[in-house]
Amino acid sequence: MDQLQQKQEEILGILRDPTLTHEQTVMTLAKAAENLLATPGAPEEYYKLKEAGIICDLFEGNAPYSPRYILPDYEKFFREGSQFLRLAPPTTLLEAITNLLILYHHVPSVTHFPVYIGRIDRLLEPFIEDEASAKPLIKHFLMQIDRTVTDSFCHGDIGPEATRAGRIILECERELQDSTPNITLLYDPKITPDDFALQCVEAALDCAKPSFANHRMFLSEFGEDYGIASCYNGLPVGGGAYTLTRLVLGKLAETAASREDFFQRALPHAVDVMCRFMDAKIKFLVEETPFFSANFLVKEGLIRRERFNGLFGMVGMNECVNTLMALEGKPDRFGHSEAADALGVEIMEAIDALVKAHKNPYCEFWNGSFILHAQVGIAQDQGISPGTRIAIGEEIPLYDHLRQAGLFHKYFPSGTGDIFPFDATSARNPAAVLDVIKGAFQVGIRYFSTYSSDSDVIRITGYLVKKSDIEKLEQNQQVVNDTVFLGMGAKHNGHILDRKVRSL
Numbered sequence: 001m002d003q004l005q006q007k008q009e010e011i012l013g014i015l016r017d018p019t020l021t022h023e024q025t026v027m028t029l030a031k032a033a034e035n036l037l038a039t040p041g042a043p044e045e046y047y048k049l050k051e052a053g054i055i056c057d058l059f060e061g062n063a064p065y066s067p068r069y070i071l072p073d074y075e076k077f078f079r080e081g082s083q084f085l086r087l088a089p090p091t092t093l094l095e096a097i098t099n100l101l102i103l104y105h106h107v108p109s110v111t112h113f114p115v116y117i118g119r120i121d122r123l124l125e126p127f128i129e130d131e132a133s134a135k136p137l138i139k140h141f142l143m144q145i146d147r148t149v150t151d152s153f154c155h156g157d158i159g160p161e162a163t164r165a166g167r168i169i170l171e172c173e174r175e176l177q178d179s180t181p182n183i184t185l186l187y188d189p190k191i192t193p194d195d196f197a198l199q200c201v202e203a204a205l206d207c208a209k210p211s212f213a214n215h216r217m218f219l220s221e222f223g224e225d226y227g228i229a230s231c232y233n234g235l236p237v238g239g240g241a242y243t244l245t246r247l248v249l250g251k252l253a254e255t256a257a258s259r260e261d262f263f264q265r266a267l268p269h270a271v272d273v274m275c276r277f278m279d280a281k282i283k284f285l286v287e288e289t290p291f292f293s294a295n296f297l298v299k300e301g302l303i304r305r306e307r308f309n310g311l312f313g314m315v316g317m318n319e320c321v322n323t324l325m326a327l328e329g330k331p332d333r334f335g336h337s338e339a340a341d342a343l344g345v346e347i348m349e350a351i352d353a354l355v356k357a358h359k360n361p362y363c364e365f366w367n368g369s370f371i372l373h374a375q376v377g378i379a380q381d382q383g384i385s386p387g388t389r390i391a392i393g394e395e396i397p398l399y400d401h402l403r404q405a406g407l408f409h410k411y412f413p414s415g416t417g418d419i420f421p422f423d424a425t426s427a428r429n430p431a432a433v434l435d436v437i438k439g440a441f442q443v444g445i446r447y448f449s450t451y452s453s454d455s456d457v458i459r460i461t462g463y464l465v466k467k468s469d470i471e472k473l474e475q476n477q478q479v480v481n482d483t484v485f486l487g488m489g490a491k492h493n494g495h496i497l498d499r500k501v502r503s504l
Contacts, residue, residue, distance in 0.1 A: 039277070064281055066289075242362070392498055418449070
């Protein structure tokens with residue numbers, strides 16, 4: 001009875017929250033109902049590690065009924081239309097935009113909104129007859145996404161080729177100054193013209209998008225049919241991710257008696273428990289829910305189950321390394337000594353080997369293994385740095401920082417990145433910023449994000465929020481985008497507004 005009363009109080013708290021819009025209230029109630037269940041088949045050890053803050057399910061819910069991230073094959077959708085949605089293949093730009101907006105409404109995810117809206121320049125380019133008439137339509141298309149996909153974990157890609165649609169999208173985003181959709185340039189200096197890349201840099205400094213993905217690196221791992229989804233997740237088009245769970249390395253290190261104890265006991269045990277927990281969630285989704293047998297996205301071939309995979313996330317490398325160094329009586333800190341960075345690489349090698357050794361029958365896409373992901377943190381995190389990033393407030397000089405980050409990006413095909421805000425004067429020299437990005441890719445950087453210190457739209461971790469919206473929420477005003485709640489938490493707990501601002 002006490003547990004029932006506790007749940008009732010939780011629901012009443014949701015209903016009484018003045019900062020939630022109607023839609024946000026409905027979604028929060030749905031998650032509360034799902035969480036009345038326990039995760040079917042979850043190992044008992046999982047609950048102990050969850051209670052200790054070592055494993056986190058990232059609010060997926062206890063009984064998933066659709067995959068966390070879905071990347072429909074939008075090009076197939078354009079070629080064939082949709083019988084379920086009664087849509088013929090588009091023949092004009094207006095039809096293309098309308099068809100996409102309709103389909104987006106029906107693509108589920110952990111956020112209940114589409115986390116991937118396609119390579120939008122490539123999708124729209126064939127329908128552009130003249131730029132003057134195309135721009136208003138594309139601008140309203142982007143505005144519609146921002147106002148109806150009210151969660152910033154919504155991602156579109158452009159490039160690597162320069163297109164009229166890509167240029168129009170960049171112009172519109174600078175004019176709109178919206179946080180959704182997030183955008184990535186699939187950047188390859190051998191394919192992407194410098195003038196287009198410079199336009200992307202100028203837009204990024206103005207409105208925090210696009211970010212720059214190392215296209216060659218992703219191609220070598222996924223092939224041509226990949227997309228950047230959600231915050232910065234590399235995933236196969238026509239598939240996606242069943243689940244993303246994270247291991248909080250900083251908390252795990254606190255349980256170790258020594259460096260040897262960490263590697264021989266704590267880490268293998270936590271990885272094993274987390275992998276078995278992910279197995280349970282995937283098994284339930286695939287075998288006990290009707291998603292992969294009944295959903296029209298599957299029936300029409302826009303997604304295929306065998307192109308889905310589990311994502312093994314980790315966070316807090318910075319704190320993990322520092323804790324293990326302290327156990328040995330050493331003052332070395334992550335990012336500030338070769339010994340500390342070498343320990344970080346050793347930890348990554350161990351995690352990589354342990355995760356690859358675990359096999360899941362429904363992860364055929366990645367040879368039966370989960371894919372590593374450097375998770376960007378959650379609003380509640382305190383004293384835990386995203387992925388393998390150096391802690392805010394301890395950043396090192398830019399070029400040293402890039403080389404240090406490049407040691408770790410290769411381990412994370414399904415997503416990692418570093419963020420480098422520049423001061424306002426950098427907008428006068430976008431070529432210098434582009435040179436930094438080119439150099440970053442040469443030292444192993446997978447994903448590079450930037451914005452200007454005076455921007456209203458800023459990158460929180462892997463997603464975007466307007467500082468002005470955070471200020472409204474702090475005053476208990478409602479805001480359209482629910483990700484602002486996360487941004488406010490990251491401001492107060494993660495100190496994201498205190499990042500080192502770079503100058504050129």
